[in-house]
Each structure stands twice: as structure tokens, then as C-alpha cells.
Amino acid sequence: MDHPAANHVPSRWPVKSSRPSGRFPIFSLRTDTKTSPRTGVDQDFYVIECSDWVNVIALTPDRRMITVRQYRHGTETIELEVPGGAIDAQEDNSPLEAGIRELREETGYEGRRARIIGGVYPNPAIMNNTCWTVLVEDCERKHPLSLDQGEDIATELISLDEIRQAVIEGRICHALIIVALRFFEIYQTENLHPGKQPKGQVFRTETGMSPS
Numbered sequence: 001m002d003h004p005a006a007n008h009v010p011s012r013w014p015v016k017s018s019r020p021s022g023r024f025p026i027f028s029l030r031t032d033t034k035t036s037p038r039t040g041v042d043q044d045f046y047v048i049e050c051s052d053w054v055n056v057i058a059l060t061p062d063r064r065m066i067t068v069r070q071y072r073h074g075t076e077t078i079e080l081e082v083p084g085g086a087i088d089a090q091e092d093n094s095p096l097e098a099g100i101r102e103l104r105e106e107t108g109y110e111g112r113r114a115r116i117i118g119g120v121y122p123n124p125a126i127m128n129n130t131c132w133t134v135l136v137e138d139c140e141r142k143h144p145l146s147l148d149q150g151e152d153i154a155t156e157l158i159s160l161d162e163i164r165q166a167v168i169e170g171r172i173c174h175a176l177i178i179v180a181l182r183f184f185e186i187y188q189t190e191n192l193h194p195g196k197q198p199k200g201q202v203f204r205t206e207t208g209m210s211p212s
Contacts, residue, residue: 016033032046050128052098059135067158082181083106095119106155110142
């Protein structure tokens with residue numbers, strides 16, 4: 001006999017009230033009071049409202065990946081990452097535009113055949129944003145860096161084999177960077193398999209995500 005929970009389908013929680021709880025330069029905090037569809041009990045939930053983010057898998061003509069090293073204040077560590085940042089609602093019309101801009105500003109590189117290859121919710125329990133992965137190929141350095149006053153970035157070109165080894169050895173520890181690398185791995189597998197047509201996008205459209 002099946003346990004009752006095995007056939008249970010969770011429902012959306014109706015919002016009873018919603019109010020701002022704090023505003024900071026890079027995020028806002030919202031408190032939602034919702035009613036449990038299972039118990040009928042009201043409960044407060046705290047949501048971090050952020051801009052969408054973008055990470056860029058950027059490859060040079062010889063198929064080396066453009067990476068950056070920068071100090072991260074949350075963990076107080078210097079992390080090996082790919083270029084990326086927040087999507088600017090005033091400047092970017094899409095995740096694709098944001099990825100191209102971030103690549104140019106952080107590394108001075110630009111390339112061709114830019115496309116979105118993935119999108120995830122960074123933490124759907126407490127955050128409301130999406131993190132996109134953009135692939136750009138045939139990148140060459142054509143611009144000076146344009147860093148924010150809070151950025152201090154070093155650029156490195158790393159082979160794809162070394163990138164994989166860096167993940168295995170724990171030299172790449174940023175969860176969303178590892179997600180971006182996984183999207184790239186899936187993209188390569190799907191597009192290089194004999195008889196398959198290039199897909200260009202592998203993100204989950206059934207969740208309601210949209211890059212536009």
C-alpha cells in the first residue's frame with residue numbers, strides 16, 4: 001500500500017499580504033504572509049529580490065576559456081570564475097546583451113555567435129531571480145577593462161581540460177559557475193552528437209523562465 005504522501009501534489013500558497021522589509025544597493029527584502037493549502041495556517045516567508053544574473057562561457061579561437069579571479073567578500077576567498085554579473089534593467093535588453101557587456105567590461109574581450117545555453121533559479125527557497133548562462137565563441141581582446149570601483153579582476157585563459165580538472169580538484173567552488181560549466185558540457189554533447197541539430201538553448205521553458 002502506498003504511503004499517502006507518495007500521491008500528494010503540492011499546491012501554490014495563496015498570498016495573504018506582502019510588504020517590503022528592507023532595501024539595499026544590490027537586493028531588497030520582502031515579507032510575504034501566505035496560507036498553507038495543507039493546514040490553513042498563515043506563515044511569514046522572506047524573499048530576497050534581486051536582478052537576474054548572467055555568467056559567460058567565453059572561448060578564444062583556440063578553444064581556451066576566458067576566466068577571472070576575484071576576491072569574494074561572502075567567503076573572504078579569491079575565486080576562479082567565468083565573467084558575469086547582474087543584468088542592468090537600464091542598460092540591458094536581454095540576458096544576451098548583459099553577457100556581452102559583462103564580458104567586455106571585465107575582460108576586454110568580445111566574440112561571435114553569442115547565445116543563451118541555460119538558466120537556473122539560484123535559490124528558489126528564498127530568492128526570486130534567474131541566473132542565465134551565455135556562450136560566446138571566437139573571442140579576442142579588443143577593449144580596455146571597465147571595472148566598477150568595487151571590482152579587482154585578473155583574467156586568465158585556461159584550456160577546457162584544465163577547467164574540468166579545476167572543478168574536480170575544488171579550485172572552482174562557486175556553485176553558479178559550476179552550473180554554467182555543466183550547461184556548456186550539455187550544450188557540447190547535444191550539438192556534437194552525430195545526426196543532431198544544434199539546439200542553441202537548453203534552459204527549462206516549462207518553469208516559466210524566459211530570456212526576454
